[in-house]
Amino acid sequence: MEVLFLKKLGALLRRRRFGKELDEEMGFHREQVERAFIAEGMEPKAARYAAMRQFGNATRVKEKSHEVVGFRFESVVQDARYALRQLAANPGFTAVIALTLALSIGANSAIFSVIEGVLLKPLPYPHAEQIVRLFLSSAEYPKFPLNPFDFRDFRARNKSFQSMAAFTRGDMQLSGSGEPLALSGFGITAGYFRVLGLTPALGREFDTNAETPGNGRQVILSDRLWRTRFNAAPDIVGRKVTLNMQPYTVIGVMPPGTEHPGNDYHSLPYGESVDVWWPFEFAGNPAQRGSHYMEGIGRLKKGVTAEQANAEMNALMAQVSRENGGGDWKILVIPLYREIVGANQRMLLVLLGAVGMVLLIACANAANLLLARAAARQSEVAVRLALGAPRRRLIRQMLTESLLIALLGGGLGAALAEGGVKALVALLPAGFPRAHDIHVNAMVFAFTFLVSVFTGFLFGLAPALQASRMDPKRSLYEGGRSSTGSARQQRLRSALVVSEVSLACVLLIGAGLMLRSFLNQLNLDPGFKQDHVLTAVLSLPQAEYKTGADNARFFDRLMTALRSVPGVQYAGAGSDLPWTGYDENAGGFTIEGKQPLPQQQFHARYHMATPDYFRALGTPLVRGRFFTDADTNDAPKVLIINHVMASRYWPNEDVVGKRLTFDDHPKEKDWLRIVGVVGDVKDKPNSSGAEPAFWWPHQQAPFFPEMSVAVRAGGDPRQLVNALRDQVRQLDPLLAIGNVRLMDQVADESIATPRFSFFLVGLFAGLAIVLAAIGTYGVISYSVSQRIPEFGLRLALGAPPSGMQLMVLLQAMRLALGGAVIGLAVAAVMARAMSSMIYNVSPTDPFTFLSVVTMVVAIALLACYLPARRAAKANPMLALRAD
């Protein structure tokens, strides 16, 4: 084999000599044949022709001999050179195809880089496939946090896990040197980082000793906090820092790239979003297991599947419930990967599908253009076939051309993808998992290259086969106007346009459904007025503010101070803001004179509010009254509930004045009287409905360490930011203000995902319909130019010009309607895949379907406007003469 290679290499180096020798050898052969003919008595001239005829196509013989000694790539290089010449000779044609391909390949690469970063790249934990999340689940609460003591039992008894940990959100406030700083923090059990497979860069992680209450305050810092706030001090371990006004000992620093695995309950987005970790302490009575606020995470033993672990954990849960008389909980074991990207997987795949359709349309368009040009090149191909070019080689040459165009488009597309990915990441909803992992990298380039090659074959194959299948004789006789070939071609081109239109229809319907869903969400009554509201989060350290009364006093003073700031209309504070999370109380209260349905409990979201909280947010009062400053700790206990709670637990009753209690054996003073009903706010803007909720007045409420402030401004709320900071600082200079945002922003983030997907699908649909319009125009225009003589003749015979126009319009209509019918059928099937992404719209929404058909027909009419005019103006004389 090697010898063969060397010999071939030698032949390649001496190819000129090889050619000359072959020429001479064949020349000799021909002469001998000629002589033989003369010897048989033929005329010398006739003998020469006869010899030449017998010898046949000398060039072809030479080519074949070359192929024997030559390398494959030599002919490939030849093909490429030929293709380059062809492309350079038609720069406009090349540019049109390359640009449309560049757009669609670029869009594909951009979406693929998102998919690569979010779905394909492994999670940044060693053997991440072993990591699972643990939740409780019941019919009423499909995904619920764990109770700490339940967790401790799971950890002690399970056999499926290498290690198991639990964590819960608990932000902290750093003071000491410099401005007080609000930190996002998590309380974690021992071995939390071992589960993730991470080890501290400095120091160590918490051990089980730290879980015992009173064992000293310890903290682990993030790399970012260590660098920005402590100048990356190498001796940080063992030092004390002031958190929540108390000294904590730093026992470790995590390395950069320590990513929070995400959490469900008071969630902090996935990523490097955590500043501090503190040891979770198992305080309180282990027999009382009613509160659930821990999220579980575990690393499975080698060879144990999530399903096996699920089975074991459910058995364990049943055991633990029997021992402690707990509720009817099941356990959910969810692989971490699915937990992180699951919610976005479908959206990303739908986007990939959409952008793939755009590529298919661009391919159909390119194929159409190539077919049109193949018609113009018929005589060239005929001559080459006649001269003995093998069909295989012709096909290869044409494919080389389409591949080169595709690669050109791919190269441009890769450049577009660079910019596109930046735009995409900027557009991604805040908190989108793994957004920082999205880059145009080698994988993306490889994908782009493969897609380009695939594209080149896809759109080049049909035209190449079509062209090489022609009969050279007929084509040469007819001077390049063969009628049978062109009928078949016209059919192929029409089929391509119909498929383009149908794909564009699918995309338009997708975009239309998303637009309607997006508008539905925009027009939802959120239950509050988002404009002109400034919000911020304040955490009162329990060391300084020991009781609910301390807390209430602080907020009383802050609200009074804020009310006097010019530009402030209302200032309120509450345990949370709409759409930012909630706490749930299930079975913890009794309603006077009511029994819950069997197997159910009374449950409600519980909150706390100052008197002006609802006014500041613009939540309407439905009945009764808001809280007032008179609802103090000494006054009768009162509550405000939402509309859903009123209608669910007191259907058809006037709820104001009704009572409920949180005490199992209530005395008269333990009953809380409902004084007001406010409008509903859903948990999330696209939740199917609001859940029951109640508010305590802040003076009577239990302690809420973290409070949200809402200030309604007469003018621009941004101008109140400094006033808010000043007022807080005057009251307590050591308090950090966190998360200063406009309610507009909060509302905006909540619709960012539907907006993102709608925007992209809309963009792709727009691109698709433009491409389909170009395709329709191309086919109609080509067929009109073919039929100009016919039109001319008809006009000459007295047919009205409007008749010609109608014929062209009908042709376009057939294509558009054919495509639309197929498109609608496909969309009706495919839209079901989108049903989880659209809100309050049927996947077969007749309005959307009808609008898309109308639009497609209108665009087809537009696309054939110019060709139709040309048909009506066909000059009979010109057409007849040209023949």
Next chain:
Amino acid sequence: MLRVMAKKPDLLPGTLDMLILKTLSRGPLHGYGIALQIKRLSDDVLTVEEGSLYPALQRLLLQGWVRAEWKMTETNRRARFYTLTAAGRKQLGVELTQFEQMIAAIGRVLRDPQEA
């Protein structure tokens, strides 16, 4: 007038190399000589197309089964003469055996069953 090459019935596939090698086993010849020899010896039944002959010769050269050198013919014309190499002789043996086995096999198939 342009002519599209029509396909003539070809040699049995794979036999051309063997025929060339066999022809050369009787002594060095140039390309025309080889074609002529095959035609004569087969009583004009087998014609070797030039379009197959020269590529085949290149293939044999490449495999090292024949050697080529430029020499003068009896009529004092320069021509490339091909000579069988030792490897070529061996290859000829291999191909002949294979060919005979095949012919025998075909013969067995074609024979009427009654005769057996």
